[in-house]
Amino acid sequence: MSRKVEPSATRERSFAGPDRWDPDDHERALLRRFADQWAQLRVLDLGIGTGRTWFAFGWRAGRYVGVELVHELARRAVERTAGRATVLVADAARLPLAAGIFDLVCFPFNGLDYADPPTRTRILGEAARVLRPGGSLYFTTHSLEWLLDRSGPDRRGELSTIERQRLADLRPGGSTGIVVLHDDAGNGTCYVTHDWEMDELRSLGFVVTDVHDDNSSSRAYLVERPGSP
Ligand SMILES: C[S@@+](CC[C@H](N)C(=O)[O-])C[C@H]1O[C@@H](n2cnc3c(N)ncnc32)[C@H](O)[C@@H]1O
Numbered sequence: 001m002s003r004k005v006e007p008s009a010t011r012e013r014s015f016a017g018p019d020r021w022d023p024d025d026h027e028r029a030l031l032r033r034f035a036d037q038w039a040q041l042r043v044l045d046l047g048i049g050t051g052r053t054w055f056a057f058g059w060r061a062g063r064y065v066g067v068e069l070v071h072e073l074a075r076r077a078v079e080r081t082a083g084r085a086t087v088l089v090a091d092a093a094r095l096p097l098a099a100g101i102f103d104l105v106c107f108p109f110n111g112l113d114y115a116d117p118p119t120r121t122r123i124l125g126e127a128a129r130v131l132r133p134g135g136s137l138y139f140t141t142h143s144l145e146w147l148l149d150r151s152g153p154d155r156r157g158e159l160s161t162i163e164r165q166r167l168a169d170l171r172p173g174g175s176t177g178i179v180v181l182h183d184d185a186g187n188g189t190c191y192v193t194h195d196w197e198m199d200e201l202r203s204l205g206f207v208v209t210d211v212h213d214d215n216s217s218s219r220a221y222l223v224e225r226p227g228s229p
Contacts, residue, residue: 026220047111051077133227
């Protein structure tokens, strides 16, 4: 780890992502999108956790830098990747990195949703800053429409325990745009509508390239920072 900073006010979560190595469906679509370009890409992975994404797709990149808020998770990522991934302990909302130096920035596995809404937007702004013109941002986010579709008694059985807890936290009138839903442990997670996400991305100057919606609990967005490389 080349830099150590203290975690910021952003909520610290110990969930490190799934303990498996294969790409999920959204990540497979990302792999197809960049196909034979991977070896040339300079990739920044926000919220690298214990390093799953390095095994899922990161190893293919020309340069791969991970950022992780939680020191212990970053230490495990360095250990698991045997030092092949560069990992910085830092807050994605305040990246200790120069502008315009990455071809692709990722925030996989809904990691963005564990930040509160203003921090979430700051993180996307930081992603735009460190991308080169024409570079791409990939992230996934929890779909509010997916959750609401399962709020009735007939479909509630499709939800996991934690999703039922989050649904119970949904207040009347709070079902548009973005909501922060809490589980029984008090952890907040953002759920957003597609329209809200599109507005947020456009307000940050991104051009939306692809939306991968496989009717799972999250959607993947691939967006571009306008400009020529
Ligand atoms: C759901 S886990 C995903 C881990 C890994 N990317 C994966 O896909 O398996 C989200 C990760 O993002 C990290 N994280 C959340 N907010 C962050 C922030 N503001 N800056 C850096 N890392 C953050 C968490 O500590 C956690 O390791």
